[in-house]
Amino acid sequence: xxxxxxxxxxxxxxxxxxxxxxxxxxxxxxxxxxxxxxxxxxxxxxxxxxxxxxxxxxxxxxxxxxxxxxxxxxxxxxxxxxxxxxxxxxxxxxxxxxxxxxxxxxxxxxxxxxxxxxxxxxxxxxxxxxxxxxxxxxxxxxxxxxxxxxxxxxxxxxxxxxxxxxxxxxxxxxxxxxxxxxxxxxxxxxxxxxxxxxxxxxxxxxxxxxxxxxxxxxxxxxxxxxxxxxxxxxxxxxxxxxxxxxxxxxxxxxxxxxxxxxxxxxxxxxxxxxxxxxxxxxxxxxxxxxxxxxxxxxxxxxxxxxxxxxxxxxxxxxxxxxxxxxxxxxxxxxxxxxxxxxxxxxxxxxxxxxxxxxxx
Numbered sequence: 001x002x003x004x005x006x007x008x009x010x011x012x013x014x015x016x017x018x019x020x021x022x023x024x025x026x027x028x029x030x031x032x033x034x035x036x037x038x039x040x041x042x043x044x045x046x047x048x049x050x051x052x053x054x055x056x057x058x059x060x061x062x063x064x065x066x067x068x069x070x071x072x073x074x075x076x077x078x079x080x081x082x083x084x085x086x087x088x089x090x091x092x093x094x095x096x097x098x099x100x101x102x103x104x105x106x107x108x109x110x111x112x113x114x115x116x117x118x119x120x121x122x123x124x125x126x127x128x129x130x131x132x133x134x135x136x137x138x139x140x141x142x143x144x145x146x147x148x149x150x151x152x153x154x155x156x157x158x159x160x161x162x163x164x165x166x167x168x169x170x171x172x173x174x175x176x177x178x179x180x181x182x183x184x185x186x187x188x189x190x191x192x193x194x195x196x197x198x199x200x201x202x203x204x205x206x207x208x209x210x211x212x213x214x215x216x217x218x219x220x221x222x223x224x225x226x227x228x229x230x231x232x233x234x235x236x237x238x239x240x241x242x243x244x245x246x247x248x249x250x251x252x253x254x255x256x257x258x259x260x261x262x263x264x265x266x267x268x269x270x271x272x273x274x275x276x277x278x279x280x281x282x283x284x285x286x287x288x289x290x291x292x293x294x295x296x297x298x299x300x301x302x303x304x305x306x307x308x309x310x311x312x313x314x315x316x317x318x319x320x321x322x323x324x325x326x327x328x329x330x331x332x333x334x335x336x337x338x339x340x341x342x343x344x345x346x347x348x349x350x351x352x353x354x355x356x357x358x359x360x
Contacts, residue, residue, distance in 0.1 A: 021052050023055075027052075031048060080149075090122070090123070090124050093124075093126070093186060094183075095125055095126065096128070097132060098193060098198060099133070100131075103136075106226075107193050108133070111222075112140035115142075115146075116141065117140075124141070126147040127147075128148070133192045134160060138160060146166070150169060150170070151171070151172050151173075152171060186217075187215075188217050188268040189205050189220070190258075206254055210247070212345050216275075216278060218267055218268045220255070220258050221257045223257060225259050251345075251346040254345070254349055270356055274355050275356055281321050286318075286321065286324070286336075289334050293317065293358060294359070298315055298316070298317060302315050304354070305354075308341060308347050309338070310339045314339070315338050316336075316337045317334065
């Protein structure tokens, strides 16, 4: 699961064969360069591997084109991580929708309202930084609560005036680095009516959550009160994907539909009422919670969601595990240990919603 503001890095892995250049002098020089950076037991190993990969590209005779792609992507991500880092403690919602939406379209004031409500409740709003729905989301949230992830296109896509010239505006050359940042740095996703780009981002998020490649999160399709923009797509998913077995019926739990900005905001906030974040310790899923669950609730979860668990296992309450010791800011949170089978991620979302609705 990607590391985000409230999501932790993976625990250090068990010893493995050393990744080297094959040239002792180069390995020694790299080891010397990373001394003093990060955590000596883990971060320095990762930094050394990054530098080793760069060296091995030279050994491999990588083409100029290959080097340009990797160089640009790494520089974009390094810069973006530095910009996001001071805000990692703040939850963020990614807002997608058409750049062609005018202020006269009913979804425009809805996006404004959504941005405003989320900012008022302490969230920040990330958009693609351009016009239309992206501008509306920033207008509602305001400059201080906005991030922009712009994309350089053959035709100019300038940043909207709310986020233009702000330090929190990041411009990417590649869609894949931009999409990674949208996922890594956000905790929720809302989809207003949009075109190929909106569909692309939406389906990527659905796929990542369905396959466990990102943390559980709310994904909300937003319709106008009298609109049906998303209806044909959602009916297709029900009638073709579910009925033909292309996705599981439980995968429908991965997304929700809202008909107002306030409803969409409420769905997102509700997802984090009790659930806080998740990580794996080895093969075990650890859910960090805002408050401890009563034991009868855990017993009920074990009965209702036994299909999520490995054979002959059960969910248990726990304090932070020893492998989580580096996450000092999360040590106060109670844990639910889940021997998850790592298959039914839609059911996992259902369980999280059940936990959020549980009595104190």
